[in-house]
Structure formats: structure tokens, C-alpha cells
Amino acid sequence: MRLGIQIGYSGQGFADAVDEVVECEEAGAELVVVPEAYSFDAVSQLGFLAARTRRMGLASGVMQLYTRTPTLTAMTAAGIDYVSGGRFALGLGASGPQVIEGFHGVRYDAPIARTREVVEICRRVWRRETLVFEGDHYRVPLPGEFGKPLKLINRPVRPRIPVLLAAMGPRNVALAAEIAEGWQALFFDPRAAGRVFGDALADGLARRDPSLGPLDVSVPVPFALAEATPALLSAHRASLALYLGGMGARGRNFSNDLIKRYGYAREASLIQELFLSGRKAEAAAAVPDDLVAATSLVGRPDEVRRRIDELAAAGVTTLLVSPLAATRAERVKDVAALRALIT
Template identity: 55%
Template sequence: MRLSVPLQYAGDPIRLMEQVVALERAGLDAVWVAEAYGFDAPTLMGYLAARTERLLIGSAILPIYSRTPALIAQTAAGLDAVSGGRALLGLGASGPQVIEGWHGVRYDKPLGRTREVVDLCRRIWRREVISNDGIYPLPLPGGTGLGKPLKLLTRPVRDSIPIYVASLGDKNVELTAEIADGWLPTLFLPEKASAVWGKALAAGRARRTVEAPLDVVAGGLLAIGDDVAGLRDIARASIALYVGGMGARDRNFYNDLMRRYGYEDEARTIQDLYLAGRKDEAAAAVPAEFLELSSLVGPAGHVKERVEAYREAGVTMLNVTPVGPDPVADVRTVREWLG
């Protein structure tokens, strides 16, 4: 099992990236750079490529609606070049709140778009002459008529950059297991994950088009100590934001996930409070059990058990957010456990 951390999209990016540099020395394997509607991820990823030596650098995620497939492929190839082959391309559909509200792009056909973007990226990195019939017609019909099929001008460091897909719904998770190198779930509860996603993952794996097994990236807050259990509460505001406010009342993927985990009443309460502007109360309504199952916080023995729970749930890259007094020491300890 490899070890990674997410670079949050809030806060001072330079300070956060300096911490990542220190964590690399402690044995960290990868960093995932978020974007949402904050700073763009590729800029920060390029900075990390210059400041680190062996760390894998992934986007988590680049929304497929915010860039053309060709630009996504170019960006990943450029990062792979300046990092010496350390890029991981994390993609996702995001949601209509961000895509239509921030990017001004219609949120439609997320599954079809994901499939075509992944296919086009791989063809572009192989330097094929690109034409495409589908959601992204290339060359563009009905334009000036001057468009022509092209291939990538520069030669990529690798002709196959690993592609990870963020997905939650059954159809999207099934597609991820079929075509992606890795899966980026969120709000992952190891003990409940199989009941929620097991059938979708099995169906996708049965049609898998990638030779290597699916890499599964999941984790949570990390703090090791006898008196750190209260740090789990740090996640309350973020969980309330996603479950309560990241989407409309009848179209919130994170709220749906909490319900599928069995927290139907709690998900409804959190959403009602959040949409009413009572954000602190929404955060307080996040179940303590949910916080415990989605984190690695507590005495060393407990955290070690949580690591094994993620391993047993099929996680192959443990993605942790260090929140304890000594993040470097905690990452080093987990690295030693993982071997």
C-alpha cells in the first residue's frame, strides 16, 4: 500500500506545499492537488514538480468540463515532462453547481464525456493523428472548415500516464473500474464500502480494459496519539459542506452517499440545516461514528487497525490528511507500518 496526502484548495498554498516537501522526506509516495473553484491545480503541480524529487504528483481533480480533452492531455504530458514521469491525471465530472455556476458550461452526459476524455488522452499521448466522432467531434464540424486532424507536437515522457477517476454513483464507479488506472472515491468508509460499491466495481472489473489492477485511493484525517481523538471534529465542517451544500436538495451526490451508508436521517438533517444557513448546527449533526470510520485518528494501536481496515477494503493508496501536532512524525510512522 502506497501513502499519499491531498493538498487542500483552501489556505496558503506555499505553506501547504512546503509541508509536502517535508513529508516526501518522511516517506510520502504521492500528493493529490485539488482545484474545485480555487487556484488551478496544474500551476501548483508544476511548482511541486520543481520542489520534489520522487513524489508522484496527481490532480484530484481536473473537471472534465473545464478544459477540452486535448488541453487535459497536453497539461498532463507537460507535467509528466517537467517532473520526470511522475504525473498522475485525476479526472472527474464534478457537479452542476460548480460546472454550470462557475465554468458556465452545461452539465450533461458525464459518463460519455468521461469515457471519451480518457480515450482521447491516451490516443494523444501515443501521438496518434486525432479525429473523433462523438461528444467531442474532431475536427470540429460546422466551423470554418479549416480544422484538420493533428497529433501532439512534442514527444511525451510516457505514452501512458496513469488516469484516476473520481466517482461515487454506481454507473460512474462501474465505468471507472472498466477504463481507469485508479479510483478516487471520497467520504470512504472501509467497513461499508463493499455494500455500497461492490457490485459496481465487480461489473466494471469484469469488462476491464486496463491490464493492471485498479488502484484505489482513499483515507482520511491522520493523527496518532493518546489524546487526539477530538481532532476528528476537524472534518465536521467539510463533511457538512459536501453532504449539506455541495449540490441542490434533490441532486447532491455526497448526500446520496451518506444515505447509502445507512445514515438517511442524519443526511437529511445535515442538508436541512446547511441549506437553512445553520452551518455550525449542520456540522454538529455529522454522526460521531461517521467521523470515526472515515478517519485514522487515535492511539497508535487504533490507527494501525484503521490502516488495516482500509487495506481489507481494497485500498491500495492510503490518502491521509495529517492534522496531529507532528504531521511528519505521523506520516513516518504510517510509512513504517506499510513497509
């Protein structure tokens, strides 16, 4: 199992976070993932990380599908791969209408079909094909007298940059299993994974091109080698409440839908109602304890080892940990110890 670090929506303190990532690289971390919500962009931060790290892979976790043209997405990925010496993986996701329409002013439509077309355009650009693409949602070049088919001027470090698709719904998960090198899950409960994702993964894998290799399944988890106290898990509980309650509207919240499929329909509805009515502390308190535990990696070494085995049995191949210990030294020490547990 591969060990990665997922940094937060860093903003202030980003330089300190990178200093810690560098130490985690020395401690055995193999990958760092940078998110992109309605925060600073992921690209500038990935460029900074490319200069500061030496061996570890870099990934966006995730760049938003609607906010860049497909060709710019391909150019950007090739640029990060170039400055990092071939260490980049393009994490893509559709985000949701709250962010795409509310912050970017772009219509959120046809996420599955658009994802498929964006990935195909990126791969053509990386192969330096003269780009001609006629899809249902993207057409390159545009018709008319001025558009001319072009190809990327530079030669990418690699003609195929790995693509990781963030997905929660069955159709998105099936698409990731079909066309991407990796699938990035969120709030992954290994106890329910087979029931909730099994059919979608099987459907996508049945259509998968063997040249893509095995599907990398990456799962972000808050992590600590310590007793799983309420205080230690409070930030994760609050994050679950935020995503289930506030990262989307009533009737259009993908995280909330996922937790309902796990079997928490009543709880998911209650958390959303409390959060959207401004009762955020009550929403966090309503998050089930077993869901908090199942979607984190906190405990004594023997307990964490058992959880790693559960995750591996559920198909997880990459852990993206967010260390929770109080000090940098403790967090780096925990990462080194986790590396030893995984090996």
C-alpha cells in the first residue's frame, strides 16, 4: 500500500505545511495531494512542492473539471509533470453545483460525459496529436475561418500522465474504474465498500483498457497513532458535518447521498437540516460515532494495523493521511511509524 500526505486548504501557513511535507518525504511518504475547493488554486502550490520535494509523487486532489478548458487542463498537467521530473498525477473532479455555479459562475451540467471528454482531450494533447475533437460538450477547434488544429509545442516528459478521478456516485465510480489510472474516494467506509461500490467498480472494470493497469484506489483519512478520543477526532467530526450538511444544497449533496447509501439515511437528513439552519455544533454532534471511526485511521499501532488490513481487503491501494498529532515532530514520527506498519 502506498502512503501519501493530503494537505489542507492551506492558505495561510502553506510554507510551514510544505516544510512538514519535506520531512514526511524523508519519513517514507510517497505522495502529496493538494486539494482545490474555493481556496487558493492547487496548481501554484503543486509547483512550489515540485521545487521543494525530490522523490515523492504530486497529485491534484482535485482540480475542478469546469473551471479550465480541457486543453488548459492538459497543458497545466504537462507543465507540472515537467517541472517535477515526471512525478505528477492529474486528479480531476466535477466538484458540485454550489461551487461551480456559485463561485465560478459556470453552469454545472453533464458531469459524467464532460469528464470522459476532458480525459480523452488531455491524453491526445499529451501524445502531441494535432488536436481535432468533436464531442457532445467540447469541440476543438471551433468551426469558422479562424480556428486551426494545433498540437502542443513542448514535448511532455511522459505521453501519458496518470489520471485520478474523484467520485462518490455509482456512475462516477464506474467511469473512474473504466477510464482512469486511479479513483480517489472520500469518506470511505471499508465495511460498506463492497455493498456500496462493488457493482459500479465491476461495471467499469469490465470495460477497462488493460493498458491502464490495475486501478489505484486512494482514500483520504485523518490519522494518528493515539487513543481515539473525542477531542482528537473533533475536527474530523466537524468536517463530516460540513460536507454532509453544507457542501451542497438540499437534494443535491453528493456526500450526503453517499452516507445515506452507507445506511445512515435518517442521520444524514438530520445533519443537513441542522447545519443548514445554522446549528453547526448540533450537526457535528449528530454525526454517528461509528461513521467517524470508520472513516478515520486513529488508534494504537495494533488497531491501526488491523484497520489497514480492512482497507486493503476493501481494495484500497493508497492511503492519503492527514496527521493529527499536536506537533510537527509528532506528526512526522507518526508518518514514519505508519510507513513501517504498511510495509
